[in-house]
Amino acid sequence: MERKGKKESIIILIIMLIIAAVIVSWLTGLWSCEAGRKNLTEEERLTISDYVNSISVLVQHSYKTSVNFFIILDKIKDVSREELDSSLSEIIEESKVALENCEELNPPEFFEVPHGYLRLVFQMRNKAYENFKPAIFNALQDVDIDISSSQMTKTFLYMFMSDEIYLYFQEEIEKSGEHYGINNLTIIDSEILKDKGLTNTQNVVGLISEIKTVTTLQERRGVAVIAKSIEFNPREINEQGEYLVLANGSEISVIIKIENQGNVVENDVIVTMTYMPEGNPNEEKRYTISTINPSDQKAVTISGFTAYPGRKCELTINAGPVPYEVFLGNNSATYKFMMEK
Secondary structure, three states: OHHHHHHHHHHHHHHHHHHHHHHHHHHHHHHHHHHHOOOOOHHHHHHHHHHHHHHHHHHHHHHHHHHHHHHHHHHHHHOOHHHHHHHHHHHHHHHHHHHHHHHHOOOOOOOHHHHHHHHHHHHHHHHHHHHHHHHHHHHHOOOOHHHHHHHHHHHHHHHHHHHHHHHHHHHHHHHHHHHOOOOOOOOOOOOOOOOHHHHOHHHHHHHHHHHHHOOOOOOOOOEEEEEEEEEEEOOEEEEEOOEEEEOOOOEEEEEEEEEEOOOOOEEEEEEEEEEEEOOOOOEEEEEEEEEEOOOOEEEEEEEEEEOOOOOEEEEEEEEOOOOOOOOOOOOEEEEEEEEOO
């Protein structure tokens, strides 16, 4: 309990330091705009100050996400697979929100180029967290150590590169400020990878070995049909009641996405499409997904279904089930459609 209390105190201290750094950076940015400006209008001054403040908020969120990520990494040995999956999904979602907020920022004139580097920073950080989730489950599932360690190393390399690009962003933003005569425009620092040794594959192999020595994670398996991802060819042109109406054509092709919603790699996942045209024999076609990682989606295309213009048809798509799958409620989807005459 004492150790837990100390850890929580450290986390609170880190968050307080982040907030303090954000406030200092914001005030410094305002001071820089005021003290060094040359022919700046009031609107330009406020626009630049708001931009500097927005960057500080983004960096604060990014650093907090990184702190939470490494706390999860430290506690992997003590949580179930379900808890790990949920925690990493939250990290990915937080990272996506930061990326979206960055992309929605409207940089002041002459700040557009450096802002492109800032977008790249958040894109790489988001990529790092997205890559880590399947990588850690591959490692825990005893997938080839070279594969899993390489995947995890990429995560930390993305973090490292994002830190380096952010330094370049800071330099370029200062140059942009000089266009307005703003000298020493201050932007908050941002570094999310503290242990640079994790960019070395051998060190990552050691980390994996340490995690696996006492892991208690529970396996969860399951695949799903992503119903709204359906694409018909010929394309859908409108709807009549519960039926989709497709453009006219000689045959029908279907594209659908299948997702691995478990936390282990799945192999040889069978996708079956059963086509039932009114008044004609049913047709069934199959496709096998050779490999699909946790949280990944694979697009499956099956073609060659006979077209019957004007007739009511039904198509059922089924994925899996995979061994030991418990929830089967999203393994299939059914569509009703007609092809125009």
